[in-house]
Amino acid sequence: MEQAVAAGDAIGYPVVVKAQVPVGGRGKAGGVKVANDAGELTAAAGAVLGMSIKGHLVRSVWVEEALAAAREIYFSFTFDRAAKLHLGMLSARGGIDIEQVAVESPEAIHRFHVNPLERFSQEEAVAAVDAAGITGDAAEPVAGLLVKLYDAYVAEDAELMEVNPLAVVADGRVVGMDAKVVLDDNAAWRHPDWEQWRDLAGLDPRERSAREKGLTYVGLDGSVGIIGNGAGLVMSTLDVVAQAGGRAANFLDVGGGASADVITAALDVVNADPAVRAIFVNIFGGITRGEEVAKGIVEALGRVDLRSPIVVRLDGTNAEEGRAILAAHESDRLVSRPTMLEAARTAVALAAS
Amino acid sequence: MSILVDASTRVLVQGLTGSQGRFHGLRNRAYGTSVVAGVTPGKGGMDVEGIPVFDTVAEAVEATDAVASLIFVPARGAAAAVIEAGEAGIALVVCITEGIPLHDEARAFHHLARNCPGTRLLGPNCPGVISPGKANLGITPGEIALPGGPVGVVSRSGTLTYQALHELTRNGIGQTTCVGIGGDPVPGTGFIDCLRLFQADPETRAVIMIGEIGGSDEEAAAAFIAEEMDKPVVAYVAGVTAPPGRRMGHAGAIVSGGKGGAAAKIEALEAAGATVVLDPTELGSRMAEVLDL
Numbered sequence A: 001m002e003q004a005v006a007a008g009d010a011i012g013y014p015v016v017v018k019a020q021v022p023v024g025g026r027g028k029a030g031g032v033k034v035a036n037d038a039g040e041l042t043a044a045a046g047a048v049l050g051m052s053i054k055g056h057l058v059r060s061v062w063v064e065e066a067l068a069a070a071r072e073i074y075f076s077f078t079f080d081r082a083a084k085l086h087l088g089m090l091s092a093r094g095g096i097d098i099e100q101v102a103v104e105s106p107e108a109i110h111r112f113h114v115n116p117l118e119r120f121s122q123e124e125a126v127a128a129v130d131a132a133g134i135t136g137d138a139a140e141p142v143a144g145l146l147v148k149l150y151d152a153y154v155a156e157d158a159e160l161m162e163v164n165p166l167a168v169v170a171d172g173r174v175v176g177m178d179a180k181v182v183l184d185d186n187a188a189w190r191h192p193d194w195e196q197w198r199d200l201a202g203l204d205p206r207e208r209s210a211r212e213k214g215l216t217y218v219g220l221d222g223s224v225g226i227i228g229n230g231a232g233l234v235m236s237t238l239d240v241v242a243q244a245g246g247r248a249a250n251f252l253d254v255g256g257g258a259s260a261d262v263i264t265a266a267l268d269v270v271n272a273d274p275a276v277r278a279i280f281v282n283i284f285g286g287i288t289r290g291e292e293v294a295k296g297i298v299e300a301l302g303r304v305d306l307r308s309p310i311v312v313r314l315d316g317t318n319a320e321e322g323r324a325i326l327a328a329h330e331s332d333r334l335v336s337r338p339t340m341l342e343a344a345r346t347a348v349a350l351a352a353s
Numbered sequence B: 001m002s003i004l005v006d007a008s009t010r011v012l013v014q015g016l017t018g019s020q021g022r023f024h025g026l027r028n029r030a031y032g033t034s035v036v037a038g039v040t041p042g043k044g045g046m047d048v049e050g051i052p053v054f055d056t057v058a059e060a061v062e063a064t065d066a067v068a069s070l071i072f073v074p075a076r077g078a079a080a081a082v083i084e085a086g087e088a089g090i091a092l093v094v095c096i097t098e099g100i101p102l103h104d105e106a107r108a109f110h111h112l113a114r115n116c117p118g119t120r121l122l123g124p125n126c127p128g129v130i131s132p133g134k135a136n137l138g139i140t141p142g143e144i145a146l147p148g149g150p151v152g153v154v155s156r157s158g159t160l161t162y163q164a165l166h167e168l169t170r171n172g173i174g175q176t177t178c179v180g181i182g183g184d185p186v187p188g189t190g191f192i193d194c195l196r197l198f199q200a201d202p203e204t205r206a207v208i209m210i211g212e213i214g215g216s217d218e219e220a221a222a223a224f225i226a227e228e229m230d231k232p233v234v235a236y237v238a239g240v241t242a243p244p245g246r247r248m249g250h251a252g253a254i255v256s257g258g259k260g261g262a263a264a265k266i267e268a269l270e271a272a273g274a275t276v277v278l279d280p281t282e283l284g285s286r287m288a289e290v291l292d293l
Helices: A002-011 A038-048 A098-104 A122-131 A136-155 A185-190 A192-197 A205-212 A231-243 A260-271 A290-303 A319-327 A340-352 B019-031 B057-064 B075-087 B102-115 B158-170 B191-200 B217-228 B262-271 B280-290
Strands: A015-019 A032-035 A061-065 A069-080 A085-091 A109-114 A158-169 A174-176 A179-183 A216-219 A224-228 A250-253 A278-285 A310-316 A334-336 B010-014 B034-039 B051-054 B068-071 B092-095 B120-122 B128-131 B135-138 B150-155 B174-180 B206-212 B233-238 B275-277
Touching (some): A002 A015, A002 A038, A069 A109, A069 A136, A085 A136, A098 A109, A122 A136, A136 A174, A179 A185, A185 B102, A205 A216, A205 A260, A224 A260, A231 A250, A231 B206, A231 B233, A250 A260, A278 A319, A278 A340, A278 B158, A290 A310, A310 A319, A310 A340, A319 A334, B010 B075, B019 B068, B019 B135, B051 B057, B068 B135, B092 B135, B158 B174, B158 B206, B158 B280, B174 B191, B191 B217, B206 B217, B206 B262, B206 B280, B217 B262, B233 B262, B233 B280, B275 B280
Parallel strands (some): A224 A278, A278 A310, A310 A334, B010 B034, B010 B068, B034 B051, B068 B092, B150 B206
Antiparallel strands (some): A015 A061, A069 A085, A069 A158, A158 A174, A216 A250
């Protein structure tokens, strides 16, 4: 709070206080406020700090000079999967209603592709700015920023870099007023500086615990805990559980080549969800080996205080060895089923009992 | 016949000396695949149970006439490994590695497209390709596949590919070739490439196609099926109950703004004349009906 006021005093009033959260739509959620003096700034920062915006707790605010935008420009780079090329988007009609503009007047957004092997040149940027209908004194600085944005998008391994709005202020300055950046987790190893921005605190506690263990987890609202290998199989498991009349409590993908430790960690995460009444472990081994999965389950039975029965369906690489390990430990807490549908039915029945 | 690989395909394994490369490389050889070389920089001159290891792909090709490469190199070096294979003239590069940074993957894809027109990339982040009884390049458990055809399988999801093979085999239906195209944002080979090859393969009588939510590749494949295929297609799309807007594992598996959802994909495939099942364990029995077995 004191830091916010100090920043306001240093910048000079009026200032804008902006919630720092990793989701869009914060302005509409009340996370952006104007303050005309230190008193208003204290009130604004007090109101915004501690707010929850789309499930993210606001733990810090950004304070900056309040500027009246004469024009608002939208620009971004992202990857276009259909074209397999980088996609630049630029519009003279930026601002908080850009999504509406995209639906109602798609022609107001100029789109262009950049081959990942190429740089994006100043000449191309000038042409894009012209095609987007951005004219006058702002054209040149906007083109320059577009080139810089592309370079940053590539150098920083971003999946999305978006500035909206880029404001053209009455005195001619061009100022980025809000930006959204999505970084590629797969590239985190070459960006050790990203660690400081990681906001695990804002996540669902179940998702946070899974993330810390390196598992891909999405919390849902049913009672059947799901653990599987491969996004496709796990999604399919959710579908089959629904067909069997149940609801999944989560999506949890242990990925390829999961070791016994990873399986134990996954059981730990799912077990911690109080809504879970039965756990369905669905593994079809390729790079994942059946005996590792079975060892992990048996280990978890000894180590974790499992509240719910486990239903396992195991097939694929070394499934025989895995099933033998499970058979030696079969009980009313650990059940093996030969097919996905039978296992789903059993898990749904156990969750309901 | 089969597509992409058969018993005569000479294969080198990039990353053969690593734990995954060794396990699966040897398993592929035990299946009958002609694994002729391994490549690990700095380990040239070694061998892995009789398979000679070279420092570079070019040296391995020179010495062994390998035409296909199977990549188990860790994510940090996998894109460079793909490019190295392409530049050494490898015709089929199968990249199993998952977790490759998007920008690396995009650059590797376009590098091959621009500089190595004779190279086909399969993957990354895929289970590979198996022509049952002939060759297995990748991590598909060979024992769940049944040789002899007449069904071709193409899938975006690794584990569901195995499910499909398992269900076909259980129903006594053999496979010509099963291709896992992978779930990454920039797959080297897509549904349409495989559907075209299966359509042209005289021994393939029908095709199983497994899609996932996210992107629009299934819709594009549906258009291809409607316009260019006369062989029957049985399809499954995972993620019917996935909540919109949530990312579920694969970079590919994202539903947003009503686009990329399972319902639209299923509708497009049905409109194209494909038989769509809602439970992957029905893939085998429905295929038996379609083939009138």
